[in-house]
Amino acid sequence: MARTNDPGDPLGVGASGAGSREGRPSWAPPVLRGDRMAAGLRTLELEVRGRLDGLLQGNHLGLVPGPGSEPGEARPYQPGDDVRRMDWAVTARTTTPHIRETIADRELETWIVADVSASLDFGTAACEKRDLVVCAAAAVTHLTLGGGNRVGALVSNGAETVRVPARGGRAHARNLVRTIAEMPRAEEGTRGNLAELVDQLRRPPRRRGLAVVVSDFLGDIAWQRPLRGLSGRHDLIGVEVLDPRDVDLPEVGDIVLADPETGRQREVHASAQLRKEFAAAAQQHRGEVARALRQAGAGHLVLRTDSDWIADTVRFVVARKRGWSGAAS
Known part of the structure; x- marks a missing residue:
C-alpha cells in the first residue's frame, strides 16, 4: 500500500500531473489540475451528463427506497x-x-465525504486516484441533483477540512466539484483521518438522506464504527478508489516503497516471493474493507485508475436499482 518508483509508470513516481489525453484511453478522466482545470471540469460534466443521464429515473418513491417516513x-x-x-x-x-x-419525502439530501489525503495523490495508470475522487463526486451530484434535491460535501486532505453546505442547483453542483478538485495537496507526512471525517458528518444529526464516502480506505479500518453510526440514519455508499500498484508490485528489481502519509521509505528488492506476499496482504486488506462496508450496511463501488470509471458506476447503479426493485416487490 505504497508508492513505487516503477520505471514503467506512465505518470512518473507519485505523479502530480496526468498529462493530456494523447496516448491515454478514451475513458480516462480529463486533466483536472493546473491551467487545464476549468476545461477539464467542463469536459467531466459533459461526460457525466452524456453517459449517466436518465440512469436513475423512477428509481424510488422518495428519499430512499420505501414508502417514506x-x-x-x-x-x-x-x-x-x-x-x-x-x-x-x-x-x-x-x-x-x-x-x-x-x-415519501421527495427531496433528497446527499452528503459526499471526499478523502483527498496524500495517499490519493498517486496513480500509475490513466489518472491519479485523486482524479477518481473528483469523478465520483461529479457522478453523485449529477445522479442525485434535481427535483428540489440538495447536495453538500466534507472534503479533507488531512491537514484541512472544507465543508460545502447542502444546496440545490447546477451552479452549486459545479462549485462543489470544483472545491474538491482544487483542494490543496497535503504535504508529505500529513496523515488523513477518515474516521474523524465521517464522524463530523454524523454531528450534528442531519435529516435522513444519502451519504457517499469516497476514499482509498488504506490503513487501519478505524472508520467502521462511525460508518455504522452513519448508516443507522442514512442510505450509505462507499466508493473505493484503487491503483494497480495498491494491489500488485511490478517486477522491476530494486524499488523504493514510500508511505506518503508518514514520509517513511524503504528500499526493497521486488523478488517473486515479496511480490506474492504483497499481493496476498493487499488482497486480504481489500477483503477486510469490503467486509467492513458490508457490515456497516453500505453499498460498495470500486473505481480503478486502469478501468472505465463511468462504466463501473453504471454497473453499480443498475445493480442497485435491481435491488431496490426487488425490495419494493
Whole structure:
C-alpha cells in the first residue's frame, strides 16, 4: 500500500500531473489540475451528463427506497399492513384498528465525504486516484441533483477540512466539484483521518438522506464504527478508489516503497516471493474493507485508475436499482 518508483509508470513516481489525453484511453478522466482545470471540469460534466443521464429515473418513491417516513393520513387497518404503523390514538378513539400512512419525502439530501489525503495523490495508470475522487463526486451530484434535491460535501486532505453546505442547483453542483478538485495537496507526512471525517458528518444529526464516502480506505479500518453510526440514519455508499500498484508490485528489481502519509521509505528488492506476499496482504486488506462496508450496511463501488470509471458506476447503479426493485416487490 505504497508508492513505487516503477520505471514503467506512465505518470512518473507519485505523479502530480496526468498529462493530456494523447496516448491515454478514451475513458480516462480529463486533466483536472493546473491551467487545464476549468476545461477539464467542463469536459467531466459533459461526460457525466452524456453517459449517466436518465440512469436513475423512477428509481424510488422518495428519499430512499420505501414508502417514506413523514406521517400522513390514518386509514382503517387491512390484512397485510405493517402492524408497526398502527395509530393507537385513532384506534382508541374510533374503536377500529387504524394505521398511519407515511408520505415519501421527495427531496433528497446527499452528503459526499471526499478523502483527498496524500495517499490519493498517486496513480500509475490513466489518472491519479485523486482524479477518481473528483469523478465520483461529479457522478453523485449529477445522479442525485434535481427535483428540489440538495447536495453538500466534507472534503479533507488531512491537514484541512472544507465543508460545502447542502444546496440545490447546477451552479452549486459545479462549485462543489470544483472545491474538491482544487483542494490543496497535503504535504508529505500529513496523515488523513477518515474516521474523524465521517464522524463530523454524523454531528450534528442531519435529516435522513444519502451519504457517499469516497476514499482509498488504506490503513487501519478505524472508520467502521462511525460508518455504522452513519448508516443507522442514512442510505450509505462507499466508493473505493484503487491503483494497480495498491494491489500488485511490478517486477522491476530494486524499488523504493514510500508511505506518503508518514514520509517513511524503504528500499526493497521486488523478488517473486515479496511480490506474492504483497499481493496476498493487499488482497486480504481489500477483503477486510469490503467486509467492513458490508457490515456497516453500505453499498460498495470500486473505481480503478486502469478501468472505465463511468462504466463501473453504471454497473453499480443498475445493480442497485435491481435491488431496490426487488425490495419494493
